Amino acid sequence: MSFLSVEHVHHVYFSKDSATVALEDVKLNVEEGEFISFLGPSGCGKTTLLSIIAGLIKPVEGTVTIANKIITKPDSIIGYMLQQDYLFPWKTIEENVTLGLKVIGQKTTENKQKTLALLKEMGLENVENQYPSQLSGGMRQRAALVRTLATNPKILLLDEPFSALDYQTKLRLEDLVVQTLKDYKKTALLVTHDIGEAIAMSDRIYVFSAKPGRINRTYLIPKELRELAPFYARQHPSFSKLFQQIWKELDQFETE
Numbered sequence: 092m093s094f095l096s097v098e099h100v101h102h103v104y105f106s107k108d109s110a111t112v113a114l115e116d117v118k119l120n121v122e123e124g125e126f127i128s129f130l131g132p133s134g135c136g137k138t139t140l141l142s143i144i145a146g147l148i149k150p151v152e153g154t155v156t157i158a159n160k161i162i163t164k165p166d167s168i169i170g171y172m173l174q175q176d177y178l179f180p181w182k183t184i185e186e187n188v189t190l191g192l193k194v195i196g197q198k199t200t201e202n203k204q205k206t207l208a209l210l211k212e213m214g215l216e217n218v219e220n221q222y223p224s225q226l227s228g229g230m231r232q233r234a235a236l237v238r239t240l241a242t243n244p245k246i247l248l249l250d251e252p253f254s255a256l257d258y259q260t261k262l263r264l265e266d267l268v269v270q271t272l273k274d275y276k277k278t279a280l281l282v283t284h285d286i287g288e289a290i291a292m293s294d295r296i297y298v299f300s301a302k303p304g305r306i307n308r309t310y311l312i313p314k315e316l317r318e319l320a321p322f323y324a325r326q327h328p329s330f331s332k333l334f335q336q337i338w339k340e341l342d343q344f345e346t347e
């Protein structure tokens with residue numbers, strides 16, 4: 092059995108007078124250590140699927156299994172990182188990144204030391220006592236990543252974590268995230284609208300069709316790109332070839 096299995100997931104949002112089918116028979120498998128991206132037109136259900144995998148939404152049909160556990164509620168094996176950093180403005184960076192440990196009752200001296208070492212690896216060693224408002228957007232997202240990694244989840248769910256950043260910061264963070272997740276042998280699922288980001292960071296890409304979301308196609312990223320850091324992968328000839336292919340595929344779903 093794969094590390095993560097999504098089996099025949101179907102989801103509908105019901106309101107008083109309407110029903111929106113968000114996902115239709117989604118099935119996918121992810122192996123441990125893989126970096127997977129979800130690409131698709133707006134509203135195709137990418138965030139819904141991530142929330143189902145996170146155990147935040149119960150699908151109308153289907154199951155999600157991670158590390159042999161059927162996911163029915165949030166679990167400490169899953170870390171979630173969003174577009175907004177959601178750091179608490181009244182807490183210092185150190186307090187923010189160790190908060191998850193505190194919540195799950197694991198803020199031991201050892202875990203705190205590990206988290207501070209991770210802050211250092213992320214180039215944030217001199218800002219532990221500062222507040223989020225004193226940091227740049229890129230630094231805050233790095234702190235959010237440290238907070239997500241601090242509780243040692245097995246899988247990270249990343250919902251457009253770079254989309255609010257300027258282009259240069261985003262490229263730097265892509266490299267840092269890929270390297271860090273490789274070093275710590277984490278599995279990752281990234282939701283993004285950025286085809287280049289998906290190609291440069293991933294091992295595989297699932298492309299979704301327009302609403303209701305279904306998986307239209309899976310792309311395996313060629314070895315020559317996977318071996319490179321995202322910044323250099325973007326400059327490889329195979330990158331533009333794949334970019335054009337995925338662009339054409341997504342273009343068919345655009346109606347406006």
Ligand SMILES: Nc1ncnc2c1ncn2[C@@H]1O[C@H](COP(=O)(O)OP(=O)(O)OP(=O)(O)O)[C@@H](O)[C@H]1O
Nearest residue numbers: 104111113131132133134135136137138139140302
């Ligand atoms: N809480 C909700 N109640 C009702 N409908 C919802 C809710 N959340 C999402 N939807 C609808 O479900 C569909 C899928 O939404 P979702 O946010 O998962 O798509 P997405 O692919 O992540 O979109 P985007 O790329 O624009 O972020 C959309 O039609 C959306 O309007």
